[in-house]
Amino acid sequence: MQNQNAPATRPFRLRWLAPCLATLLAAGCASVATAPPAAPEHAAALAQLEQGQAREAAQRLETLAAGARGTQRNALLADAAFAWQEAGDEARARSLAAQVDPRRVTGASRARLGLLQAEWAIAGNQPANVPALLAGSDPALLGAPLQARWRLAQARGLEATGDAVGAAAARARADAGLQGEARNANREAIERLLAGLDDATLSSRAAALPAGDPLYNFAGRALVRRGLPLPRPFDTAQAWNFDQRAPAAADGYRPPRKLAVLLPLTGQLATAAGPVRDGLLAGYYAERRPRPAITFYDTGGTPAGAQAAYARAVAEGNDFVVGPLGRDEVGAVFAGADAGVSSLALNRGTVAPPPGHLAFSLAPEDDGIVAADYLLAREHRNVLVIAGSDDNGRRAVEAFRTRLQERGGSIAGVVSVGEEPGDVSAQLVQASAAGADAVFLAVRGPQARALAPQLALAGFAARTRVAGSQLTSGTGKAEEDVVLDGIVFPGEAWQARGVAGLPSYSQVSDMLPTARGPAARLFAFGHDAWLITAFLERLLRSSDGELAGATGTLRSDGFGNIVRQPQWSTFREGVVVPVSGGGY
Structure with missing residues (x-):
């Protein structure tokens, strides 16, 4: 001005x-x-x-x-x-x-x-x-x-x-001058303002923004979360330097020259690291073109161990780092990361990714966000929430509530349940009478099996029921899981319909214990970590830069995070099957 x-x-x-x-x-x-x-x-x-x-x-x-x-x-x-x-x-x-x-x-x-x-x-x-x-x-x-x-x-x-768009633009211009909680609160306000726009308005307003406008990346992130195309690549994409990599192939394949992978191969997180490692290697060896030299570094599952592993990877000449895996480990590495060696962390850290670094996760918050968007896309705006008592359930519910309310929805009621849900039928009937038109279940499979008959008796069997991905935890016996028929949840594309470059889920799970049961999700996650690493430039610099991963469709959100649109699945006769269309 x-x-x-x-x-x-x-x-x-x-x-x-x-x-x-x-x-x-x-x-x-x-x-x-x-x-x-x-x-x-x-x-x-x-x-x-x-x-x-x-x-x-x-x-x-x-x-x-x-x-x-x-x-x-x-x-x-x-x-x-x-x-x-x-x-x-x-x-x-x-x-x-x-x-x-x-x-x-x-x-x-x-x-x-x-x-x-x-x-x-x-x-x-x-x-x-x-x-x-x-x-x-x-x-x-x-x-x-x-x-x-x-x-x-x-x-x-x-x-x-x-003027919601003008307000969001003013807040976007304020962002650079804010820090800490003030910046987080401002960004949440921008998301809330943009969430109130319909798809057509959001798309047209984003397309009209000039290059470099502070609002563009915020608007782009909102588009990505809704599964909508970007008018152009995020403005931060050009900040990445891929000059040290070999020229890109026609499909965008452009891996680093020397790859370090930081995982807790020992310690309390070692059990989770095994499937991630094997999934990454499955994607790595499935690629027949030139691949980078790869070295695994043990973080021990501690912040100090992760920092030491990252420093060693840098000192030994690696030009890209995947990991670490633990949330505290990621926070420690991000707090002191060398911007000269970029990384793809495998969790959300306690601090935002610094420039030149990305975060990719299977966080419970993501389940809550995509569940809210799924319901809103189907005009369900008054939702009953059934929340488990574990940390995953609480985090998913909070993200669901925030997302739903940002976009004009409301919570008809919250029913909290323990590991063995008792009789909550009176609360369910009350929520039904209050006009709840859908249900979000942030519970594991055994809890959902106990709740399903009560939901049916309260009149919810014919209404849309969406769950988080933890629904599959504790399932696998069709004769028991048949009561879950019709509940929709965000699953993995690999298990539901297969993914190019990977053998079928049934083949791999027969051969590898790390690809069976709950571990299959981490196996798919590891595979996608390799995919992101190998096609990173395409993912960041193309307006249609998305990857068909094993965990779902992968995209950048413009703020250092890789987000995914899951393959929606459901139970049919007690067996998990993909939902027709698979997306929103």
Whole structure:
């Protein structure tokens, strides 16, 4: 945004006006006859404000204002009011602000005054007044923290006036100036605003955004989550460097030259690491074209072990790293990762992936998100939730609730159950009477078998029932699982319909214990880790960059995460079968 208050001058006049203008700018005022040359003092006071000395700055600015006139006095009063507010003295700030003529305040002082008044309007539950209060001011004249605050205030005002896209755009511009919880909360707000758009509006608005617009990656992520195409690759894709790799094949195959795999081959996570390792090697050896040298490094399942393994992999010349697997391990590596050696972590870390790094996971939160989108795509917006007591169930339910409510749905009721569910029929009947049009089950197979008859008696047998992937845990006997018929859940494409490059599930599970039962999911996950590694450039730099993986359709979300659209499956006569169409 340009500064609309900058003085306009004609070029031919500048020849003789330049010395006078320089004097005026140095003096910081437009009233030449009466204004003292106070600009250096003004700047020094503002420097105190930026250094956190708000009270000292406020006192100094107010003193300067007492001896100034005209435009300079208005600017000093506006800045003094802002400083007193920052110092916690709102009464003094309001008293000074009331003396300011906004028409005679320009530049950064005008932006601070607008921000001050906008935040007062928000605090007074009058956000619709914010656009008018910010009009005529330019946040680019402020430091990064105040720019972010200005944009957040702007977003509140735009949302209050019904402009959800404008509010999301303002928040996207604020993102770079935020950190920690403030940044997380802002990103959640952007997701909420975009979630309220229908598919056609979201697609058209995303396509209209220019290259480099801060909102594009957020809009693109929303499109990916809905299974919709991107207008163009994510803006972060060009930040990746693939020059060290051999030229890409026609299908996009472009693996690294030397690959390190970090897994907990010993320790408590070793049982989970086995299927992941074997799945990765199955994909690796199925590829007949030149493959990278591959080395496995044992992390021991600890954060320190993961950091040491990563450092060793870098020191030994590997140009790409897959792993580690444990959540705490991933957080440790991401916290100190060398951006020069990129990685694909096999879990969500406690910190976001740094530039040049990705995260791929089978997290329970993903189950909740895709389940909500599945129901919303079928116009189910009032959902009964049945939640297990384990950590996976709780995480899936929380993600489901957030996603459903972001997109205009509601929770008809929550029924919590233990490992052996008792009689919850009264709660189910109550939810049915409240108009619940679907059910989300975040429980394991044995719990679902105990609940299915109660759901049927409460009238839910004919309504859509969706579960998380943990539904298959504890299943496998058709005569027992027949009561689960009709429950839809996110499964693995490999088990449901097969995947190019891998033998059928039945063949592999007969040969490898690490591909049987619950381990099959981790085996498919390991296979997809190889697939992402080998086709990473295609995945990141193509607008249609998706991979048909063993766990589902894989795409980048533009924020360092690989997301998947699962193969939807159900039980039929107690046996898992793919749902026709397989997607949303």
